[in-house]
Amino acid sequence: MIVSNFIHDALPARVIFGRGTLRQLPEEVARLKLERILVISAAGQNSQAHEIAMRLESRVAAVFPGAVMHTPTEVTDRALVLAVARRVDGIVAIGGGSAIGLSKAIALRTDLPQLVIPTTYAGSEATPILGETSQGEKITQRSMKVLPESILYDVDLTMELPLSMSMTSGLNAMAHAAEAFYSPDRNPLIDLMAEAGLGALISALPRIWARSDDVTGRCDALYGAWMCGSCLGSVGMGLHHKICHTLGGAFGLPHAEMHAVMLPHTLAYNLAAVPNVSDRIARLFDQQNPIVALEDFARGLGVPRALRDLGMPEEGIDLAADLAVKKPYPNPRLIEREAVRAMLARAWAGEYPRLTE
Numbered sequence: 001m002i003v004s005n006f007i008h009d010a011l012p013a014r015v016i017f018g019r020g021t022l023r024q025l026p027e028e029v030a031r032l033k034l035e036r037i038l039v040i041s042a043a044g045q046n047s048q049a050h051e052i053a054m055r056l057e058s059r060v061a062a063v064f065p066g067a068v069m070h071t072p073t074e075v076t077d078r079a080l081v082l083a084v085a086r087r088v089d090g091i092v093a094i095g096g097g098s099a100i101g102l103s104k105a106i107a108l109r110t111d112l113p114q115l116v117i118p119t120t121y122a123g124s125e126a127t128p129i130l131g132e133t134s135q136g137e138k139i140t141q142r143s144m145k146v147l148p149e150s151i152l153y154d155v156d157l158t159m160e161l162p163l164s165m166s167m168t169s170g171l172n173a174m175a176h177a178a179e180a181f182y183s184p185d186r187n188p189l190i191d192l193m194a195e196a197g198l199g200a201l202i203s204a205l206p207r208i209w210a211r212s213d214d215v216t217g218r219c220d221a222l223y224g225a226w227m228c229g230s231c232l233g234s235v236g237m238g239l240h241h242k243i244c245h246t247l248g249g250a251f252g253l254p255h256a257e258m259h260a261v262m263l264p265h266t267l268a269y270n271l272a273a274v275p276n277v278s279d280r281i282a283r284l285f286d287q288q289n290p291i292v293a294l295e296d297f298a299r300g301l302g303v304p305r306a307l308r309d310l311g312m313p314e315e316g317i318d319l320a321a322d323l324a325v326k327k328p329y330p331n332p333r334l335i336e337r338e339a340v341r342a343m344l345a346r347a348w349a350g351e352y353p354r355l356t357e
């Protein structure tokens with residue numbers, strides 16, 4: 001092995017991982033010296049937010065179960081009014097990237113400490129990244145202010161994650177690791193994390209698909225999500241993430257499903273430019289062709305295969321292509337509008353990814 005020059009910026013975070021770890025929440029909150037907590041969740045996890053509030057008793061100053069996908073600024077404004085009125089001194093967010101996104105948006109504006117309890121595989125908990133949507137455009141920024149101070153992973157909370165969401169969210173995580181492999185900022189540690197994350201999810205998702213409450217599958221998937229999220233938090237992403245941010249902002253498409261549809265297409269676009277990454281992903285699947293492996297993996301897990309089935313209008317393909325080439329992220333292959341448009345058209349229609357793009 002020949003190690004070339006690299007920079008690694010380690011992100012500070014305390015991680016508690018396991019089963020039944022929610023019991024440790026009161027001591028973790030005390031460790032952060034939080035006395036007036038704002039508990040955040042999405043509406044669908046209202047009951048979990050209230051369970052958290054019960055566990056934390058008098059330390060809770062308010063509950064806001066109103067987080068929604070893509071972190072619209074008007075929702076943040078409402079939560080912020082509550083946070084200020086109740087003089088909160090910290091946030092506990094439970095849920096997927098939507099709840100954690102709202103927590104981050106408040107932290108950006110207030111610098112409040114955050115303890116987050118992820119219940120999907122999206123990985124936002126491990127990143128200093130915040131994507132916010134305003135007037136149909138999703139703007140993403142990096143700031144250490146939004147990186148959560150503590151992450152509490154309790155595998156038991158993921159046992160009820162609906163099967164379809166488990167599969168799409170797992171593919172969302174895999175996208176972070178796949179793009180980390182060809183990131184200009186990658187380094188040997190990130191490579192190890194990307195490999196561990198992809199390997200864990202490739203092994204875990206079919207086990208969960210076969211039995212939704214497979215405990216070891218759920219443990220491995222959440223561990224994989226942490227590894228993949230850590231890659232996203234540490235290195236820049238490419239075309240795949242750019243397109244998903246664009247589609248999320250412009251059409252409000254569901255985040256995890258959109259990643260699951262797009263990943264084989266965007267990798268088909270990129271992998272010919274990075275044959276070592278192509279080999280690496282193929283090896284992780286123990287197959288010859290990484291795109292065939294990935295597309296068949298996704299199809300085998302029953303995840304949606306067409307952007308049109310997620311609610312994207314056909315007329316949106318041109319707008320998406322225009323936005324995707326605007327201010328592109330660094331990418332191993334030149335981002336050409338017509339090729340990107342053709343790729344989006346295939347993904348919209350649910351066609352098989354073009355193998356020799």
Ligand code: NAD
Nearest residue numbers: 042044069070096097098119120122124127129160161255
């Ligand atoms: P989500 O948070 O919107 O969750 C999807 C649905 O699943 C919600 O209705 C939620 O209540 C429900 N749910 C979540 N966990 C559950 C559980 N264990 N049991 C039952 N129901 C559960 O979806 P997501 O894909 O996790 O997050 C998407 C959002 O996160 C997007 O806005 C995306 O931009 C953002 N995101 C940000 C980053 C980052 O680093 N900034 C990374 C990934 C995703």
